[in-house]
Amino acid sequence: MIGCSYGNGYRLTHRDDYASAIVEAAKSLSTRYRSVAHIIQSWNTDKGWMSERGWECPVIIDNMMNLELMFDATKLSGDSTYYKIAVAHADRTLAEHFRRDGSCYHVVDYSLKDGSVRSRQTAQGY
Numbered sequence: 001m002i003g004c005s006y007g008n009g010y011r012l013t014h015r016d017d018y019a020s021a022i023v024e025a026a027k028s029l030s031t032r033y034r035s036v037a038h039i040i041q042s043w044n045t046d047k048g049w050m051s052e053r054g055w056e057c058p059v060i061i062d063n064m065m066n067l068e069l070m071f072d073a074t075k076l077s078g079d080s081t082y083y084k085i086a087v088a089h090a091d092r093t094l095a096e097h098f099r100r101d102g103s104c105y106h107v108v109d110y111s112l113k114d115g116s117v118r119s120r121q122t123a124q125g126y
Contacts, residue, residue: 002022005068007022007069008026022073022076023076024125026070026072026073027068030081031087033085036111037110037112038087038088038089038092038117039059039110041059042062042107043058045058049126053123055119056111056112056118057109057110058110059093059107062106063089067086067089070083071083093108096108096117097120106121106122107121107122108120
């Protein structure tokens with residue numbers, strides 16, 4: 001959503017307010033980074049159907065599409081924190097989300113105590 005709107009706005013106009021919105025969105029996303037597991041948590045687990053799954057820190061493969069925002073924010077702000085979060089998340093996703101046949105789990109749940117994988121499963125799809 002940010003790339004298609006503010007990202008394109010910035011690409012076409014180079015307006016500072018668009019750049020600020022991109023960096024602010026990355027800053028907001030970075031609050032979901034869990035350093036113990038090196039991932040960006042996807043869903044809260046305290047309400048709705050997610051609370052019934054017993055997850056602690058679920059991460060969906062779909063989160064990979066958010067990493068472009070983090071790279072853009074690094075370029076615009078000069079703050080490498082966003083880059084480091086994105087790379088850590090990508091590395092952990094590569095290590096934990098993919099099956100031997102190349103398909104992927106939709107959800108990997110991590111422990112917030114030690115960062116270990118608690119479960120691999122699918123909430124949507126195969």
